[in-house]
Amino acid sequence: MSQKQVFPRIRSIYADHYIKGSHRAKHTPRVNRPIRPRVIAWAGPTAFMRDRWYERDSWYKARIQKPEITPRLHLIDPDRIVETFEERTKALKPKENDIGFKKRSSETAATTIKRDEEKLEKLARKKQRMFFYLLFFFKGYDLFMPGVYFNNTQKFCVKFGDTVVQRGNLLTAADAPSEPQIQIESLGSNAYNTVLMLNMDGDGFTAEGPNDFDKTQLLHWCIANISDGQTNGETIVPYLPPTPYKGTGYHRIAFILFRHKEKIDFSDIQIKGEHLSDRVFRLNRFFKTHENEITPSALNFSQIKYDETVDKTLHQIGMKSPRFFYEWNEPIKPKQVEYPKKAMPFNHYLDMYRPPELVKREVFKKKLERLVHQGKCEKAEYPDIFYPENKKKLPAWQHKELMRENLGSDKYAALYLKNGYKNAVEQAIEKEEENQSFKDQRKETSV
Structure with missing residues (x-):
């Protein structure tokens, strides 16, 4: 009679991860069966990670990663519902329209460069040469309609004493107390020139429109019907120094030169009073009225900011000088408590x-x-x-x-x-x- 084989009691591999209240036995039952190697089905390292033990189900028992249930994905072809980059830029970019004269030939520019070479070389030796980006064409932002531009085809110089108006240089209102000196290139014809001085950011009396087709400016000076090669003409609007209000930053002061063949009556833009509201001007409408007679040929502008002379100018015309302040967002600060946790002076x-x-x-x-x-x-x-x-x-x-x-x-x-x-x-x-x-x-x- 063979003696009954007794197997030792083996500790379960799940004993270290026993969950209180479960119905699983702590130890494996003693079974009378032959010994065989203990093999665990390998399903990758994720089967033994800590997050595998929070839910004990059939997936856990098999040592297989439980698949995630994801909603059904719908394929979307962006080419069918989204416009291409070329289509979008074509829709946003306005149609360009050149309202000026044709570009001058390169021979004229070459002769000008040769003539000024010696002067520029001397300035460069003394480190006194100043570089400015020369724009041969200007896009009429806030002047004309979107997409409208014209080429600089005529030399046009504006000076306030010794201060020259260049391509957006920074000035103060004290630099422009009186009428500027202008120099207009003579083209050897019997044509006439008209100069407008506009404050493109100074109109505070007109509400903004829903579109950019009818921008407003302040007309500070207008001298019309200047003969070719001359600097004097008919003063349509008397000169008023720039009036950038305090707190409004820099104002763009633009000098626009128009050329026309015959004298034109500009009495329709004459001002009726001395108040700034009487100088509100719409260049787009002005050009539309005289588009068959005048053509823009040059533009210069500077950026002018407030100083004390602005107050004097406004007081002389019977106005008060307004003050503008930027409304900053209120700083985020902790709630005020009697005993704050963090010490602070x-x-x-x-x-x-x-x-x-x-x-x-x-x-x-x-x-x-x-x-x-x-x-x-x-x-x-x-x-x-x-x-x-x-x-x-x-x-x-x-x-x-x-x-x-x-x-x-x-x-x-x-x-x-x-x-x-x-x-x-x-x-x-x-x-x-x-x-x-x-x-x-x-x-x-x-x-």
């Missing part, structure tokens, strides 16, 4: 939750005190020249506040602004002027 905390008008008023008061007692309000050369003494004597928050004031950072930036905020272009121009003055001083001292 109390002066910063007060500036954060006080009305911004009070903070600006305090800074402005400091600026006035400096102007009264010191006669000027300029930034300190060093953040704190008495740093060791103040570090020991003053509280930490007061010392940091003093350094911020001397550096002109944060709210104290308004202390040292003379004519408002200066953009990157103005800052670069100022640096160039400072460097040039420094070089001139070094030359004088060396001599």
